[in-house]
Amino acid sequence: xxxxxxxxxxxxxxxxxxxxxxxxxxxxxxxxxxxxxxxxxxxxxxxxxxxxxxxxxxxxxxxxxxxxxxxxxxxxxxxxxxxxxxxxxxxxxxxxxxxxxxxxxxxxxxxxxxxxxxxxxxxxxxxxxxxxxxxxxxxxxxxxxxxxxxxxxxxxxxxxxxxxxxxxxxxxxxxxxxxxxxxxxxxxxxx
Numbered sequence: 532x533x534x535x536x537x538x539x540x541x542x543x544x545x546x547x548x549x550x551x552x553x554x555x556x557x558x559x560x561x562x563x564x565x566x567x568x569x570x571x572x573x574x575x576x577x578x579x580x581x582x583x584x585x586x587x588x589x590x591x592x593x594x595x596x597x598x599x600x601x602x603x604x605x606x607x608x609x610x611x612x613x614x615x616x617x618x619x620x621x622x623x624x625x626x627x628x629x630x631x632x633x634x635x636x637x638x639x640x641x642x643x644x645x646x647x648x649x650x651x652x653x654x655x656x657x658x659x660x661x662x663x664x665x666x667x668x669x670x671x672x673x674x675x676x677x678x679x680x681x682x683x684x685x686x687x688x689x690x691x692x693x694x695x696x697x698x699x700x701x702x703x704x705x706x707x708x709x710x711x712x713x714x715x716x717x718x719x720x721x722x
Contacts, residue, residue, distance in 0.1 A: 568613075572624070572638070575651040576613060579640035580620050587616040591722045602722070604715050608707050610636075618720055619643055623708035624653070629700030631656040635665075637701070639708035645716065647679045647709060650701075662697030672698060676705050681713035 568576075568588060576588045591602040591612045601611035610624040619642065626636045634656035640648040650673045652666045665672050675688045685706050690698035712719065 571653055572613065575638040575653055576615075576620075576622055576640075578651045579622060579638055579649040580615075581649075588613050588620075588622070589616070591719065602719075604711055604718075606707065606711055608704070609711055612711070612719060613638070614719060614722060620648070621712060621719060623711055625704040625708050627700050627704045627707065629657045629665075629697035630662050630694075631658075634662065635697070635700045635704055637704055639705055641709065641712045643720075645680045645709065645713050647676050647705060649674075649677065650705065657694070657697045661693045664691055664694055665697050665701050673701060673705070676702075679705070679709065681706070681709040 568590060572590075573588065591614055593600045593602045603609040603611070608625050608627050610626055613622040613624065615621070621641045621643075622638045623641065624636075624638055626633050629635045636652065636654040636656075638651045638653060640650065642648050650669070655663055655666045657663050657665070672688065672691050676685070679685070685702050688702070
């Protein structure tokens with residue numbers, strides 16, 4: 532009877548000890564990175580505003596939550612809102628669907644007047660050669676939105692041929708960012 536009980540019992544004890552050690556190690560080494568600017572976000576901020584003057588950017592955190600969470604004003608497409616040190620430049624990080632679910636992950640740069648300054652892709656999961664045209668050739672689509680505000684007619688800009696879903700997703704991302712900024716400008720700039 533012992534030969535049938537002891538091996539599984541020993542294995543169970545070993546698993547419990549190893550799991551306990553993993554939990555202990557995780558808690559000992561965990562560092563909360565919520566609200567920390569990654570290299571990709573920093574590079575995106577500088578690319579949108581075409582500056583490298585050392586202007587620092589920070590991710591705004593939601594002060595109404597008990598845990599550290601990026602400020603999104605409840606919009607599920609918005610990942611974070613980033614504000615420059617001098618509060619002249621705002622970037623809204625948006626992830627939305629194009630042809631691929633969550634395939635468009637961009638930063639949308641907005642000036643204090645609420646006008647689109649530019650966009651920069653953080654990642655692009657769209658179809659290579661078609662949907663990726665939006666990232667690789669900004670002049671064919673996203674640059675045409677420069678100067679737009681939340682109240683402008685976004686349908687004036689035609690979709691990119693062969694990338695209809697990606698174009699719609701990009702248009703939606705830009706419109707979402709401009710609307711979030713327009714509706715919450717005072718709260719964003721008061722941070």
